[in-house]
Amino acid sequence: xxxxxxxxxxxxxxxxxxxxxxxxxxxxxxxxxxxxxxxxxxxxxxxxxxxxxxxxxxxxxxxxxxxxxxxxxxxxxxxxxxxxxxxxxxxxxxxxxxxxxxxxxxxxxxxxxxxxxxxxxxxxxxxxxxxxxxxxxxxxxxxxxxxxxxx
Numbered sequence: 001x002x003x004x005x006x007x008x009x010x011x012x013x014x015x016x017x018x019x020x021x022x023x024x025x026x027x028x029x030x031x032x033x034x035x036x037x038x039x040x041x042x043x044x045x046x047x048x049x050x051x052x053x054x055x056x057x058x059x060x061x062x063x064x065x066x067x068x069x070x071x072x073x074x075x076x077x078x079x080x081x082x083x084x085x086x087x088x089x090x091x092x093x094x095x096x097x098x099x100x101x102x103x104x105x106x107x108x109x110x111x112x113x114x115x116x117x118x119x120x121x122x123x124x125x126x127x128x129x130x131x132x133x134x135x136x137x138x139x140x141x142x143x144x145x146x147x148x149x150x151x
Contacts, residue, residue: 004028005112005121006045012110013048014091014121017041025088047085048110049126055081057099083108083123096124 004027006013017029021038029043061075079095079102095102096111108123 013045050083050085053082053084094122
């Protein structure tokens with residue numbers, strides 16, 4: 001499988017998989033289930049919103065790509081954390097925004113991230129005090145209700 005992201009519908013989504021045998025959801029997609037070893041894991045598009053489950057701040061420049069800088073700009077600390085996608089799993093991701101304002105439980109949304117020409121992904125806080133977001137499958141949710149529902 002290629003990139004772990006898909007934007008073919010105009011909405012950026014992570015590409016995961018669901019085992020047809022045991023129903024385990026995995027990210028990134030793989031051909032074989034890590035739980036039961038069944039082949040033929042189906043491809044699924046994961047939700048583009050979730051909640052910040054845990055995080056840390058990368059306070060020094062990593063020594064190698066894709067997160068090392070190009071040396072032309074001073075290093076800026078950034079967040080790295082786990083985002084819980086409702087009803088599915090947790091994914092590790094770079095976090096955009098001010099690390100001082102990050103809070104466990106805050107709603108975040110998937111955003112594109114390009115580093116040195118490589119198309120990656122990150123999660124960023126959902127703007128607004130109580131913005132309404134479409135979370136897929138015909139449901140919309142506000143920041144407050146997303147936080148309450150996921151806590």
